[in-house]
Amino acid sequence: MATDKKIEEGLEFVPKFDSNGLITTIAQDAETGEILMVAYMNSEALDMTIKSANAVYYSRSRQKLWRKGEESGHVQKVQQILVDCDQDCLVLKVRVDQGQCHVGYQSCFYRTLKNGSDKEMELIAEKVYDPKEAYKKK
């Protein structure tokens, strides 16, 4: 098979990391289908995620591995890892029991653009935990 076809139609996993060594990863609630967050993995984070079945990301701001939940306790148990056609993006189907966004919401996507507006958003969720409490634990 030609390379493109092999990547798209083959069953060998050859994740395509970007020029920074990262791959975009979406965490989706396995039960509800809600998109919880988007983050990045480097090769090491991906290996750790596969081996431990707990989501591990690479934090671009802190420039280090980020075991999801290491501070907040809000871990993600990985049930399935989906791969897209060109293998440069992953979806983790995860089980979670607590808010996944550091702002206090279940999902990072707690706002929507108002219909037709390019400026104004509105809230579509309520906070499910108090980040101040969760992050002072450690």
Next chain:
Amino acid sequence: MATDKKIEEGLEFVPKFDSNGLITTIAQDAETGEILMVAYMNSEALDMTIKSANAVYYSRSRQKLWRKGEESGHVQKVQQILVDCDQDCLVLKVRVDQGQCHVGYQSCFYRTLKNGSDKEMELIAEKVYDPKEAYKKK
């Protein structure tokens, strides 16, 4: 409010484009919750998407605006645009009636890593259209 707090807690939409002028965008089926694809928008694509309520992306490989469905006819009707905490990622809740992946599947995520493997994938979907037919129309 401090800048971070304003971005995270405010209701003013200030999308954060990356150093290439792009923002990561996930298309999610509004009805089923299935994640269909991940693509990128520049500022113009985002404006066009908001105004037309049809998804318009920026193709990194072709380096130009990409009106989703312009060749295949498989458009995305945008119902809602969700924004994440740091405003550097969007979710489009879309209505679609045909396969969204250029390989022929409904979603680009038609494969999953076999449980515990870091090499082998398996198919989790069947093709819903013939790309050869769809792309020769034009």
